[in-house]
Amino acid sequence: MRALAGLIAAAILLLPAAPALAAPAPVASKTGEASVYKARKSWDRYSPGKRAYAKGTLLATNLNKESIPPLATVKVTGKAYDLTKGSTCGYAVFRITYMKADGSLPFKHRTIRDCTYKSAKNFTFTDKRVYLVELKVCSEAKHSKPSINCLYEQAWKVLYSTQ
Template identity: 90%
Template structure:
């Protein structure tokens, strides 16, 4: 029994920790240009019923380790698709948790809406001092904002976390 416990302990020590996305070390550009992105994650997600779809890439870099929790600059690019022929639209909703100067961790939503059947809407955005990026894809009637059902019915998919 002790041999098995010793083997399990040895295996656990040898396995690398696997966060949601490897946190990069800060990289300073010698020419003063924009920060280099060191971590990359491709993502995709369907809405319930597969009536909407979103896919893209998340790049993370400029990790600051002088704050607790550590923060990063993230750049998200992708496409959102409406897969219905009716009057509904596809929504890709990102929930971005960031750190304010006072140390609080509020979140904001970034919403991309596509209302054209099988024609993609491309998007790109960048945020700084990011702690967590989550995604939800919904299909519903055309509105300026996603409904409360879209925001609170299903689970958020974590795309990036500095932890």
């Protein structure tokens, strides 16, 4: 068990440093205990060439500082916009790194697609045991998933990190 904790700590040190939200402030619960942690952040991002846009808020709660790495429940709410008149769509792609029961830190993508010129697509999602949330916005032809160019061509914007 001690070796596993050491491996996880070493893996965390190898992850790229990323700007994080300000440390969550304790919020008093109904009983007056400071047991619930919340951090809220507004965000927005354009695609290269400003052909797509996404904006919204991220709310991190239930930060567990006892786990290594620290984990939180994250709720993301926002709007995605397609800013082109042609046959392209705007994509807001979120990369969410979370901890599985075995201690590994995989990631998954959540993609929001809007193909209507200047008409917003609203979205909301919540994930638990989150370590890192990143965002990328792209404009490209209509597909069910974003292309490899969208996923790997530009840098990810860090929206939330428990570090």
